[in-house]
Amino acid sequence: MSIDFSADKPIYQQLIDRITGEIIKGHVKPGDKLPSVREYAVEVGVNANTMQRVYKELETMGITETKRGxxxxxxxxxxxxxxxxxxxxxxxxxSFLTNIESLGFSKKEIIEHIQNGEWGEKG
Structure with missing residues (x-):
């Protein structure tokens, strides 16, 4: 299952975001073992060195722990x-606020919109 990566962000960062997203959503739980670097690299269609960098970054961030062997x-x-x-x-x-403000919307407008429960609805 190869992933379609976007060109606006480094692949390794997109993979970090993907893994942290899976953890936040609860699809990957505390204490769960991640696939090996090689397995994950093949699964997502990237070089093993890229995946190694992802795992190293996650460990540096305190999100994962590597247990030798x-x-x-x-x-x-x-x-x-x-x-x-x-x-x-x-x-x-x-990111949302930066994008929405760049379109000319005020924070007040957005807050009112959210408070009124007007998200996700189609006219």
């Missing part, structure tokens, strides 16, 4: 995982 596992540190959730949420909101 056993593999890479999602951290069981609930505080760190809650921080990850908050970081992703803040990044998404900031």
């Amino acid at each position: 056993q593999g890479t596992f999602v951290t069981e540190d609930s505080i760190r995982l809650e921080q990850l959730r908050d970081e992703v949420k803040k990044d998404l909101v900031q």
Whole structure:
């Protein structure tokens, strides 16, 4: 299952986002073992070196732990995982606000729209 990567962001970052998204959604749980670097690289259609960088970054971020001879596992540190959730949420909101403001909408308009429950509805 190869992934269609976008050209506006490095592939390794898109893979980090994908894995952290799966953790946040609960599809990958604390303590779960991730596929090996080679397995994951084949699965998503990237070079093993790219996948190695992804795993290294995730470990540096405190999202995963590598156990020698056993593999890479999602951290069981609930505080760190809650921080990850908050970081992703803040990044998404900031990106949304930047994009919406660039179109000329005010924060007040957006807040009113959200408070009125007017998202996801088609006219």
